Amino acid sequence: LYYEDENKTLVQINNASPLRQKLTELIEKDKKHEESFLIVMWEESGGHTINVLNPARKDNIEHIVFDSKFPIIADKYPVPALVLITELIARGHEISKSIDWSIKGINRTIPAIDKKKIKIMKNFMKNDKKALTINKKEYKVSALSDNANNVDIYRLKSADSTLYFRP
Incomplete structure (x- = not known):
């Protein structure tokens, strides 16, 4: 939470x-x-x-x-x-x-090869609490952990959008 x-x-x-x-x-x-x-x-x-x-x-x-x-x-x-x-x-x-009408979302599953997925997740882990620029838009990366301190969800937040995804 x-x-x-x-x-x-x-x-x-x-x-x-x-x-x-x-x-x-x-x-x-x-x-x-x-x-x-x-x-x-x-x-x-x-x-x-x-x-x-x-x-x-x-x-x-x-x-x-x-x-x-x-x-x-x-x-x-x-x-x-x-x-x-x-x-x-x-x-x-x-x-x-x-209601906070600024909250919008979609639920989408993206298939990935395990080695590719692991590489992507390791890159996000390295960039936790840093800013990334994707297509000229800056996002702050946050790793959200469960109570056992395992990364459960990543959040990318820009000035006008938020994206959540699971490792």
Whole structure:
């Protein structure tokens, strides 16, 4: 799990504390105590988790504690999420205002010979945290690791696009 800091650098989260702290800071800064947040997490495997959270109160160390009147919906298939989103729209929630429309993506598998794939991945490993120029466009390379610190996904980020791919 990662979040993007103010400098657009990815920060890996191995436990809940940094994420909770970051959410608390953002809610305090933007004075969003009365807002509801639609939280959606997509898993690489194709599953997802979705819920509506409300900042309820602060705990004894000043972190915001969230509550929800809905059960967590998690599933490999999109039907439960679609049902929940449809119900929220029917109740008058303006979901489109809460969506980051800059996020666009495609899912494409590119066949490769193993030796060629290994060579490509080693080159990306060497360029982690560096900038690459492809067709006159600059991309920052980031290797994203799992909790065992194995590179799981690479991210190429330019000023106007982001590309994710797996080794």
